[in-house]
Amino acid sequence: MGGRTYPVLSRRKIEGLIAEGRSIFIVNQYVLKADPWLKYHPGGEKAILHMVGRDATDEVTALHSIEAQQQMNRYRIGRIEGRWTNFIPPIQGGKFRPLLDDEDLDNDSGECDPYSTETSSGLSSRDPSPVFDNAEPTIRNRRAADGVLPSAVSTSSVSSVEPDDDGMSYLDTITKEKTTLDLEKYPSLDFETQDAIVAKYHALAQRIKDEDLYRCNYWDYAIEATRYSILFGLSFLFLHWGWYVTSAIFLGAVWHQLVFTAHDAGHMGITHDFHTDSVIGIIIADFLGGLSIGWWKHNHNVHHIVTNAPEHDPDIEHMPFLAVSHRFFQNMRSTYYDRVMEYDAVAKMSLRVQPYTYYILLLFGRLNLYRLSWDYLIMGRGPRKGPAWWHRWLEIAGQICFWTWYGYGILYKSIPTNGDRFWFFLISQMVPMPVHAQICLSHFAMSTSDLGPHESFPQKMLRTTMDIDCPKWLDFFHGGLQFQAIHHLFPRIPRHNLRRTQKLVQDFCNEVGIPYALYGFVDGNKEVVGTLAEVSRQAAILAKCQKVIAKTDDPIHGHHH
Numbered sequence: 001m002g003g004r005t006y007p008v009l010s011r012r013k014i015e016g017l018i019a020e021g022r023s024i025f026i027v028n029q030y031v032l033k034a035d036p037w038l039k040y041h042p043g044g045e046k047a048i049l050h051m052v053g054r055d056a057t058d059e060v061t062a063l064h065s066i067e068a069q070q071q072m073n074r075y076r077i078g079r080i081e082g083r084w085t086n087f088i089p090p091i092q093g094g095k096f097r098p099l100l101d102d103e104d105l106d107n108d109s110g111e112c113d114p115y116s117t118e119t120s121s122g123l124s125s126r127d128p129s130p131v132f133d134n135a136e137p138t139i140r141n142r143r144a145a146d147g148v149l150p151s152a153v154s155t156s157s158v159s160s161v162e163p164d165d166d167g168m169s170y171l172d173t174i175t176k177e178k179t180t181l182d183l184e185k186y187p188s189l190d191f192e193t194q195d196a197i198v199a200k201y202h203a204l205a206q207r208i209k210d211e212d213l214y215r216c217n218y219w220d221y222a223i224e225a226t227r228y229s230i231l232f233g234l235s236f237l238f239l240h241w242g243w244y245v246t247s248a249i250f251l252g253a254v255w256h257q258l259v260f261t262a263h264d265a266g267h268m269g270i271t272h273d274f275h276t277d278s279v280i281g282i283i284i285a286d287f288l289g290g291l292s293i294g295w296w297k298h299n300h301n302v303h304h305i306v307t308n309a310p311e312h313d314p315d316i317e318h319m320p321f322l323a324v325s326h327r328f329f330q331n332m333r334s335t336y337y338d339r340v341m342e343y344d345a346v347a348k349m350s351l352r353v354q355p356y357t358y359y360i361l362l363l364f365g366r367l368n369l370y371r372l373s374w375d376y377l378i379m380g381r382g383p384r385k386g387p388a389w390w391h392r393w394l395e396i397a398g399q400i401c402f403w404t405w406y407g408y409g410i411l412y413k414s415i416p417t418n419g420d421r422f423w424f425f426l427i428s429q430m431v432p433m434p435v436h437a438q439i440c441l442s443h444f445a446m447s448t449s450d451l452g453p454h455e456s457f458p459q460k461m462l463r464t465t466m467d468i469d470c471p472k473w474l475d476f477f478h479g480g481l482q483f484q485a486i487h488h489l490f491p492r493i494p495r496h497n498l499r500r501t502q503k504l505v506q507d508f509c510n511e512v513g514i515p516y517a518l519y520g521f522v523d524g525n526k527e528v529v530g531t532l533a534e535v536s537r538q539a540a541i542l543a544k545c546q547k548v549i550a551k552t553d554d555p556i557h558g559h560h561h
């Protein structure tokens with residue numbers, strides 16, 4: 001296929017194809033159409049849909065093996081000339097104008113004015129829809145690029161807002177304030193700055209390759225396996241002796257540790273071979289832990305692409321129990337779950353107390369994961385065709401195996417009384433709680449603002465993710481999640497190489513002027529609880545606004561001054 005030449009496709013043509021429902025994105029200046037592949041994609045449909053209309057080069061390179069990238073070449077339908085200006089993908093609400101039969105496409109060379117407030121493909125005089133949603137963030141970026149803030153808002157206080165409507169202007173003000181803070185803190189979104197960041201990110205990727213940081217040292221996993229075996233062994237020994245609580249604690253500790261290796265395997269970060277790492281992941285997650293790695297990957301793949309976007313990232317969608325952004329007060333529609341996340345009475349009550357209930361909820365996190373795993377496997381939400389078709393069946397076998405050894409073997413056969421069974425179950429399920437806290441820690445306190453489609457992949461990852469500073473000897477406890485920002489930049493780097501990668505990433509951040517968020521474990525937790533408390537306060541203010549409106553609107557009790 002190497003020698004094949006592809007036609008240059010104009011921006012207008014690409015827009016028209018997307019308007020027809022085609023899944024088109026750009027990789028290394030080639031135009032790819034993934035329609036026939038969507039059903040087969042091991043990364044799930046949504047991962048691709050979030051890249052439609054965008055230059056996906058960095059996301060695709062970060063998340064795929066070389067073989068997968070070669071396989072992708074089959075879907076090339078053309079190429080582009082010049083720099084691609086990202087559209088907002090349809091799944092994120094972007095609007096695309098269909099091609100008209102008599103439209104003159106030759107007028108469009110694919111070049112565009114990035115700061116045009118019209119569609120950058122150049123509106124034709126017969127344009128059927130002069131209002132073009134995809135232009136909106138361009139307007140915002142123009143302001144950002146000019147150093148003018150998105151709107152004249154003060155960054156000092158949110159409580160000064162008049163409760164003049166149903167509270168929506170209050171929420172808008174917070175959104176603008178948060179966006180303004182990000183625009184001040186992070187490099188400008190103009191093309192020149194973002195392109196320079198991307199060029200340095202590519203240089204960083206090359207350095208990482210040159211230093212052989214993708215090579216997994218299997219001895220590191222021999223140490224992991226030894227640790228897991230000792231913990232498992234102790235759990236069974238204490239079970240045998242009738243020390244049920246102690247046994248449950250050790251079993252919970254194994255699960256806490258196993259999650260990290262399942263995460264590595266899920267990212268193909270161990271052998272880098274899709275099938276081998278998938279089997280490792282299924283053995284660990286399903287056979288030993290009772291959780292579906294397929295469910296987790298389905299979720300996690302999207303999370304890696306639209307990190308911390310309230311409408312799109314399932315990892316921060318925990319309504320009605322928790323909200324890490326005021327934007328969840330707006331009955332937002334989740335594109336991941338395809339449903340409205342209602343801000344209802346239950347949500348209002350839970351959010352009021354969320355800084356206090358946070359850790360308690362995490363204690364039950366694992367029970368929720370069983371529910372989600374079964375839903376995924378029973379409903380067959382994963383790929384049914386393509387290279388990952390058999391994962392579902394191996395996972396179901398894993399679930400049967402898990403409930404045989406854990407449910408029947410331990411809970412029923414080895415433990416004599418119902419009381420002991422209850423405590424064993426509860427304690428073993430709760431001990432892995434720190435892993436849930438560790439997962440939330442990476443993102444909950446970071447920005448949830450949408451800076452539009454022109455923000456580069458590396459900047460977005462670093463703006464939405466934090467790392468945890470810990471001494472080397474504690475690395476086993478954090479299991480690699482302490483290097484989450486680095487992991488988001490390069491998801492396939494083996495976990496045990498992340499500490500070495502950190503120095504390179506720090507240099508990169510200094511060079512391009514992106515702050516690298518690094519907190520101690522305790523401080524990071526304080527940030528998270530602080531964010532939960534802030535959102536909780538915002539909910540209380542909103543409720544107050546709405547009460548005032550309700551009163552003034554009430555014809556009997558209302559009193560207009």
Ligand code: HEM
Pocket residue numbers: 025032033034037041042043044047048051056059060063064065066067068069071072075266267268274297301302304305387
């Ligand atoms: C026609 C286009 C595409 C093809 C042929 C393709 C192919 C593949 C293959 C074969 C895998 C399995 C893992 C591997 O071998 O690397 C995979 C995984 C994945 N793909 Fe794609 N892909 C395409 C487009 C995309 C796009 C546009 C995205 C969005 C960034 C994406 C995101 C992912 C993710 C997140 C995974 C899971 C990675 C993991 O398991 O760690 N893919 N893809």
